[in-house]
Amino acid sequence: MKARFIIAIMIFLLLPITVYSEETxxxxxxxxxxxxxxxxxxxxxxxxxxxxxxxxxxxxxxxxxxxxxxxxxxxxxxxxxxxxxxxxxxxxxxxxxxxxxxxxxxxxxxxxxxSQNQPLWTEMESPIMTVFGEMKEAVYSGDKEHFYTNLNAFLSLYDVIYPSMKINVDVERIQKIDTRIDYINRYRPQVLADEANQQEIEALEADLQLLFDEMSGDEADPSLWWVIISTGSIIILTLSYVGWRKYKGDRQKEKNRSRGQK
Known part of the structure; x- marks a missing residue:
């Protein structure tokens, strides 16, 4: 089970205990x-x-x-x-x-x-990389119309996540990606016609995929494992205590019922 999913379940189970203890x-x-x-x-x-x-x-x-x-x-x-x-x-x-x-x-x-981890803009990976893949396919097939259409669609999607990327990603890395995108957009005919220029497509795809992979990694930070373990212990103790209280309550009710019948 993914670590992030484990943490989410634990937090959900603890909500009745903690949600009112801290103000938003x-x-x-x-x-x-x-x-x-x-x-x-x-x-x-x-x-x-x-x-x-x-x-x-x-x-x-x-x-x-x-x-x-x-x-x-x-x-x-x-x-x-x-x-x-x-x-x-x-x-x-x-x-x-x-x-x-x-x-x-x-x-x-x-x-x-x-958001400290996996910001929402990373959820745009699928539509962005899908459009990018269609753009790359159009380049290699020499389909100018579809290349331009998908490039414009990619630029539109990238524009939506760009400001939030600048908050979470290093400036140098953003600049590197911007440079590649600007080159492909500015020299569209050359990219479509020249195999050497098409390498920019491959390089940009690799940069984007690596960025999304790193920002939406499934594994929890090792430093968070103590939180997972300690939170799990709290849940077990809490559920055990609740079960014990319910058991004691049922026993008391049974005793009271027996006394009433005598």
Missing amino acids: SPIDRLDQLSDDALQMVKLHRYEDAKKLLDYFSDQFRVVSERKRPLSTDELRIVTISHDEAVQATANTTIDHNEKINRVTKFRLVMDAIT
Whole structure:
């Protein structure tokens, strides 16, 4: 069983014990607001989404003034992605899919800030790598139309996760990937026609796959195993105690019933 799954089960079982002992942090509440706004957009409730985003802005200002929980770069990324989301919900000329893309971008940014492991943007691996594979196939078959179409689709998807990637990934690594993408996009005809230039496609695919693999690894950090073991012990003790209390209660009821019959 995957370590992450074990941890999730343990946390779920402990929720009745711990959920009320710790208050949700302000930044987590902001993260939830971003998710709520995205759900409203999916339901075509754009006005409600904008109200949530406006409320987010007010709350974000309060949190930033009080605690300064974000770095300068994170603050800039959140602000830009939030502004794009607000504009998308307010602009009637923007179609539904583009609204979803822009608000999703903002949602992924907030999650990237709050998530310690496997941020949501890594869930975009499948659509991104699928489109990339079709793009590469079009290159090798010399199909210009499909190459351009799939490249544009890839660029659109990459744009959605790009701000959140910048929060979780080293600058040097982002720049390396950006350089390859910019080259392929700028020199489309050459990439399509020249085998030497097509090596950039292979290199970019390897870079992206490695990034997704590392960011969404299934194995838990070795330092977390003590948490798994100790949490498991707590669960066993808790369930044992509950069982013992239930047993004692049933015995007492049985004694009281016997006395009543005498």
